[in-house]
Amino acid sequence: MISYEGKSKSRRSKFDEKCATPDEAKKNIILKKVTAGGISRESKFDYLFKLLLIGDSGVGKSSLLLSFTSDVFDDLSPTIGVDFKVKHVTVGGKKLKLAIWDTAGQERFRTLTSSYYRGAQGIIMVYDVTRRETFTNLSDIWAKEIDLYSTNQDCIKMLVGNKVDKDSERTVSKKEGIDFAREYGCLFIECSAKTRVNVEQCFEELVLKILETPSLLAEGSSGVKKNIFKQKPPESDASTSSCC
Numbered sequence: 001m002i003s004y005e006g007k008s009k010s011r012r013s014k015f016d017e018k019c020a021t022p023d024e025a026k027k028n029i030i031l032k033k034v035t036a037g038g039i040s041r042e043s044k045f046d047y048l049f050k051l052l053l054i055g056d057s058g059v060g061k062s063s064l065l066l067s068f069t070s071d072v073f074d075d076l077s078p079t080i081g082v083d084f085k086v087k088h089v090t091v092g093g094k095k096l097k098l099a100i101w102d103t104a105g106q107e108r109f110r111t112l113t114s115s116y117y118r119g120a121q122g123i124i125m126v127y128d129v130t131r132r133e134t135f136t137n138l139s140d141i142w143a144k145e146i147d148l149y150s151t152n153q154d155c156i157k158m159l160v161g162n163k164v165d166k167d168s169e170r171t172v173s174k175k176e177g178i179d180f181a182r183e184y185g186c187l188f189i190e191c192s193a194k195t196r197v198n199v200e201q202c203f204e205e206l207v208l209k210i211l212e213t214p215s216l217l218a219e220g221s222s223g224v225k226k227n228i229f230k231q232k233p234p235e236s237d238a239s240t241s242s243c244c
């Protein structure tokens with residue numbers, strides 16, 4: 001089991017609701033990073049890991065994140081650009097700070113979200129077991145995005161089939177998920193953000209695998225000065241940040 005010292009923020013600020021375009025979303029990201037930078041200075045940890053959630057719109061990425069960090073399930077509106085949460089956990093005797101980035105699945109944000117693959121030690125690819133196209137898009141879109149944009153050669157990938165609480169509506173079998181994961185060298189789990197089945201296990205297995213990968217530990221060590229919260233948003237410029 002993971003033990004928590006949870007720190008999380010509610011997913012939708014009033015600012016979120018007003019963001020309708022990728023440009024507005026960029027400004028939103030900058031604001032959120034400033035807030036997260038404050039949190040990072042408060043806590044001690046052995047490793048800081050950057051995790052990324054990707055997959056089609058509506059598969060439940062934000063719901064998984066909210067379920068994991070806040071034990072809450074809600075009917076969420078689509079993510080605008082990129083969102084993130086911080087979670088402190090202890091796994092394998094190590095104190096970990098997880099910065100979990102939740103990307104919008106909608107295609108119009110793809111250029112914006114692609115830069116967030118940089119430096120991620122773990123990438124969670126999510127599909128909806130009741131919507132087959134979200135599974136076929138894994139190979140058509142998401143695996144290609146990882147190949148293009150992930151900068152960590154040893155980055156651990158986790159395939160997640162979400163919404164197993166709707167088993168009667170399932171259009172993707174568990175075996176298909178296992179086969180895909182084997183072919184693409186991913187970990188695999190089926191879960192439900194709604195019932196919380198396997199939600200903790202998903203993050204725990206991913207993080208344990210990262211801990212077993214020495215090259216990723218060098219990247220994620222708290223001794224490394226690189227601050228992943230200060231990652232520049234794509235195409236960010238002075239005018240954007242000064243607007244904020």
Ligand SMILES: Nc1nc2c(ncn2[C@@H]2O[C@H](COP(=O)(O)OP(=O)(O)OP(=O)(O)O)[C@@H](O)[C@H]2O)c(=O)[nH]1
Binds near residue numbers: 058079
């Ligand atoms: N039944 C069920 N519904 C879920 C589950 N996870 C998410 N949902 C619902 O699916 C819808 C989409 O969930 P989101 O978490 O917003 O999906 P997303 O992948 O973040 O979507 P984008 O932000 O557009 O990329 C919401 O109505 C959720 O309530 C689940 O495990 N079971």
